[in-house]
Amino acid sequence: MINPTWLDTFVSLVETGNFTRTAEQRFMTQPGVSQHLKKLEEACRCKLVIRLGKGIQLTEQG
DSSP states (O other): OOOHHHHHHHHHHHHHOBHHHHHHHTTOOHHHHHHHHHHHHHHHTSOOEEEETTEEEEOSOO
C-alpha cells in the first residue's frame, strides 16, 4: 500500500514544480520532500520525475 503522506507530498511537488516551495508549503525540509519522493518511487517501482536542480519534469509514469 502506498503511504498517503508520500502521495500528498508528490502532488504538492507536481503543483509547485519546486522542491523548496513544496517543503515550505508542507512545513518540511527540502531533504524530507526528496525522501518522500524517493520512497514513493521505490513503492511504485518506477521513476516519477526527472530532477532539474530544485525543479522537476514528470516522467511518463509520473
